Amino acid sequence: MSRSASHSVRCALAAAALCALAPARAGGDVAAGKAAFRKCASCHQVGPSARGGFGPQLNAVIGRRAASTTDYTYSDAMRRSGIVWNEQTLGAFLRGPGDVVPGTRMRFWGISDAQQIADLLAYLRTQR
Ligand code: HEC
Numbered sequence: 160m161s162r163s164a165s166h167s168v169r170c171a172l173a174a175a176a177l178c179a180l181a182p183a184r185a186g187g188d189v190a191a192g193k194a195a196f197r198k199c200a201s202c203h204q205v206g207p208s209a210r211g212g213f214g215p216q217l218n219a220v221i222g223r224r225a226a227s228t229t230d231y232t233y234s235d236a237m238r239r240s241g242i243v244w245n246e247q248t249l250g251a252f253l254r255g256p257g258d259v260v261p262g263t264r265m266r267f268w269g270i271s272d273a274q275q276i277a278d279l280l281a282y283l284r285t286q287r
Pocket residue numbers: 196198199200201202203213214215217220224225226227228232233234235236237238244249253262263264265266267279
């Protein structure tokens with residue numbers, strides 16, 4: 160490998176390490192979260208007319224006890240989870256639904272991008 164090539168490889172590695180360490184922008188970005196919510200919207204509704212559908216409606220979900228909407232039939236796993244959705248629990252659930260609530264009916268691969276999770280949480284906080 161030439162000197163300059165190995166140098167650029169090292170630079171790329173340094174940049175990747177910085178990326179991994181950079182904390183998610185505090186608070187997240189509501190507009191980006193709204194766009195990211197398209198991933199959720201096939202199963203979840205938010206807004207004034209939101210109802211339970213394929214998944215439960217997600218108005219005011221942050222601060223809500225898991226499995227507490229009245230027009231949706233949850234899995235036993237979700238009902239027994241005892242979770243209150245906050246930044247930590249919801250962030251972890253979106254990263255790996257089945258890790259946080261084994262047996263959940265939410266079939267979703269999970270989001271590995273910390274920034275996207277922060278954006279989604281910021282958007283969901285605006286949906287009351
Ligand atoms: C393929 C359909 C599907 C997708 C996509 C999906 N969900 Fe879900 N979600 C569900 C189902 C079904 C449940 C109910 C799970 C249960 O009862 O075990 C659920 C449950 C939840 C809950 C718990 C709600 C409560 O009342 O306790 C939250 C929060 C949630 N989803 C957020 C999201 C977010 C945010 C996204 C997008 C990043 C998303 N989901 C994507 C189907 C989906």
